[in-house]
Amino acid sequence: MTQSISIKDLTLNFGAVSVLEDLNLDVAQGEFLVLLGSSGCGKSTLLNCIAGLLDITDGEIHIQGHNVTWEEPSKRGIGMVFQSYALYPQMTVEGNLAFGLKNARVPKDEIAKRIARAAEVLQIEPLLKRKPGALSGGQRQRVAIGRALVRDVDVFLFDEPLSNLDAKLRADLRVEIKRLHQTLKNTMIYVTHDQVEAMTLADRIAIMKGGQIMQLAPPSEIYNRPVNKYVAGFIGSPAMNFMDGQLDGGAQHFDTGRGLDFSVQGYEFAAAPTSGPVWLGLRPEHVQSGKWAEGQPVQMEALVDMVEPMGSDTQVWAKVNGQDLRFRMDGQEAVAIGDRIPIGFDPARLSLFDKSTETRL
Amino acid sequence: MTAAEMNMKLAVTPRGAKPRSPFAPRNIMLYGTLIVFSIYYLLPLYVMIVTSLKDMAEIRVGNVFSPPVDITFQPWVKAWAEACTGINCDGLSRGFWNSVRILIPSLIISVSVAALTGYVLACWRFKGSEVFFGILLLGAFIPYQVLLYPLVIILRELGLFGSLWGLVLVHTIFAMPINVLLFRNYFVAIPEELFKAARVDGAGFWGIFFRIVIPMSLPIFVVSGIIQVTGIWNDFLFGVVYTRPENYPMTVQLNNIVNSVQGVKEYNVNMAATLLTGLVPLTVYFFSGKLFIRGIAAGAVKG
Numbered sequence: 241m242t243q244s245i246s247i248k249d250l251t252l253n254f255g256a257v258s259v260l261e262d263l264n265l266d267v268a269q270g271e272f273l274v275l276l277g278s279s280g281c282g283k284s285t286l287l288n289c290i291a292g293l294l295d296i297t298d299g300e301i302h303i304q305g306h307n308v309t310w311e312e313p314s315k316r317g318i319g320m321v322f323q324s325y326a327l328y329p330q331m332t333v334e335g336n337l338a339f340g341l342k343n344a345r346v347p348k349d350e351i352a353k354r355i356a357r358a359a360e361v362l363q364i365e366p367l368l369k370r371k372p373g374a375l376s377g378g379q380r381q382r383v384a385i386g387r388a389l390v391r392d393v394d395v396f397l398f399d400e401p402l403s404n405l406d407a408k409l410r411a412d413l414r415v416e417i418k419r420l421h422q423t424l425k426n427t428m429i430y431v432t433h434d435q436v437e438a439m440t441l442a443d444r445i446a447i448m449k450g451g452q453i454m455q456l457a458p459p460s461e462i463y464n465r466p467v468n469k470y471v472a473g474f475i476g477s478p479a480m481n482f483m484d485g486q487l488d489g490g491a492q493h494f495d496t497g498r499g500l501d502f503s504v505q506g507y508e509f510a511a512a513p514t515s516g517p518v519w520l521g522l523r524p525e526h527v528q529s530g531k532w533a534e535g536q537p538v539q540m541e542a543l544v545d546m547v548e549p550m551g552s553d554t555q556v557w558a559k560v561n562g563q564d565l566r567f568r569m570d571g572q573e574a575v576a577i578g579d580r581i582p583i584g585f586d587p588a589r590l591s592l593f594d595k596s597t598e599t600r601l
Numbered sequence: 602m603t604a605a606e607m608n609m610k611l612a613v614t615p616r617g618a619k620p621r622s623p624f625a626p627r628n629i630m631l632y633g634t635l636i637v638f639s640i641y642y643l644l645p646l647y648v649m650i651v652t653s654l655k656d657m658a659e660i661r662v663g664n665v666f667s668p669p670v671d672i673t674f675q676p677w678v679k680a681w682a683e684a685c686t687g688i689n690c691d692g693l694s695r696g697f698w699n700s701v702r703i704l705i706p707s708l709i710i711s712v713s714v715a716a717l718t719g720y721v722l723a724c725w726r727f728k729g730s731e732v733f734f735g736i737l738l739l740g741a742f743i744p745y746q747v748l749l750y751p752l753v754i755i756l757r758e759l760g761l762f763g764s765l766w767g768l769v770l771v772h773t774i775f776a777m778p779i780n781v782l783l784f785r786n787y788f789v790a791i792p793e794e795l796f797k798a799a800r801v802d803g804a805g806f807w808g809i810f811f812r813i814v815i816p817m818s819l820p821i822f823v824v825s826g827i828i829q830v831t832g833i834w835n836d837f838l839f840g841v842v843y844t845r846p847e848n849y850p851m852t853v854q855l856n857n858i859v860n861s862v863q864g865v866k867e868y869n870v871n872m873a874a875t876l877l878t879g880l881v882p883l884t885v886y887f888f889s890g891k892l893f894i895r896g897i898a899a900g901a902v903k904g
Contacts (some may be wrong), residue, residue, distance in 0.1 A: 293800060313797075313800045313801045324792055343802055399794075
């Protein structure tokens, strides 16, 4: 596998504050990598370091096999798309697309050719003579993508490109970015705090927290086998249920100590199970209820506390032997506060974390 | 939405409160006050204009407010080309051209240096740049008179004392605090991502300044330009202190004409000379007023 981007021991300090520390990351040729995390986790900072917009304190950055650690942003072979579009307001769309190429002294006919091609791909041909002020948010972001496109680069960097758009446009443009990636097969690094964007777009997701990458894996693995409690709680909506309790490693039995206990046989332990305090994570959508609860390896009864009907499904807040539990039911099932309904789940879909280290068992 | 579109909208949807009568008490109060204040401020101008168009015989009659009986432009000609100051008798024209020769380099250099300084302070922060900016702002509070003599010594040491370029240097220095503040606050409001995008697009320090920042900042250049034109044109103190008589600007020349103690006081010539001197800033305000207001307002909201 050829590496498109390779980051070695990257450290960045702002004064005495360490923002990124000894970060290593390899991105394969043509891969779509999403940097995901809540605000302040260092994801945008990392992207700015890759782009060369921030001078790093220590480490190395290689793009397409070249050491670009101290290279100017324009010489790194990257194109970048920003959250606020960052179009030059006094230039037409065409001028915006041509600006970087003119700076790089690309011949005129080549500039025209590249603009025509980018405009066709992004369907912005009718807008070329307009100024950014006369465009809608979606159109502006398309032009901003076009500006990265005409540079004919190997690596695209996206810094929360859809965050300023409304929900419908966001969904449309998300699909378009995915299609663009399938057509161009460029390496793309995409920063977002939106887990839907991350799950739908990414070949691999890097979940960041406190300037470190918590987990770097394909979306399905992140969802099914989160490496720690933070990742487990971050991914998934509604969020994962957590229960604290004791695990009996030998019998593979879990006990909250507050009246709820069940077997976790079927759970794939990373290492031989040991006994001790644990966090048990259970995704709301993995809890079966009503008649679907039958036949599930673990079964119990839930007392419905609150109901949130969403149409397609209903979110239920319930209590199971004093333990809060949130789960989803089919939207067509009748359920009311105070109902007692049977629920069940498969331990193979659970996540177990060590109580003190919060890492996956 | 343009005014025309606005009117269309109003025309097709006749909603809202009934239009007020033009003679409603509120309007009478409002326009009455405005008219009274306009008269108050315009009256001196009126007196100046009519006096400048009378001959001395008519002025001696003493009807200050009456319009001229015989309109004569002789005082204007005299003020421009014939009035004597010292041994020279070529009127204000010499001072006018001196002022132009002082104004143009001072304007260009001071606005350019202020814009560049503001750009660096806003967009290319360096260690201590905020302190630097703070010290610069302090300069706005120092009375000119305090620095008058030290500057004489500095100019002497530089070999610029008495020359036009010495005065240009002084104007540039005193323009810095307020103009740098204007430019810096305007540039700070430009989104940071724009600079990042420009850097990815291969523009450097000067490329970003000339091709991104300046084209976006016309209003603030107009504001700074107007402040400088009026400031430099109306300057008397620096002109009289730092230049020699052959380089005296128009204001100094005007003073020498108006305040001459010999012979008859020619009120009509004095009025004409004063009006001529004030014409340049007046014209500048007249043609760029709209941009000036927009620039000041933009700075106020964004800064």
